[in-house]
Amino acid sequence: MKKLLLVCAFVIGVSAVSLAQGGNRRTPKEQTDRLKEQITGITDDQAAKITAIYTEAAKKRDSLMTAANGDRSLMMGAFMKMMPVTDAKIKAVLTADQAKAYQKIADERAAQMKARMQGN
Secondary structure (H helix, E strand, O other): OHHHHHHHHHHHHHHHHHHHOOOOOOOHHHHHHHHHHHOOOOOHHHHHHHHHHHHHHHHHHHHHHHHHOOOHHHHHHHHHHHHHHHHHHHHHHOOHHHHHHHHHHHHHHHHHHHHHHHHO
């Protein structure tokens, strides 16, 4: 019985640590691959540029998280300021039709975020 309890505590501890470290965050490559699934016609050249944009945004996000020192409201404010800049850089890489599709995705993402914030 003690062994079972110990194993359960270990599993819960490991899962808590993985969630605390942002276990479900996508890599820049995964973000680009998902975008390629959502928007048709993205070329390999565009994908490389978009991956670089996502990589830059991830580095900034990580440094903001470190600077905020756990203050979630401070982090969220900084992230919200970063998103339009990242979106504009990505739209600059895309064609006009692709940019419209991307804007639709960004609007849906913003609506989902707003709904989550109102729910909390």
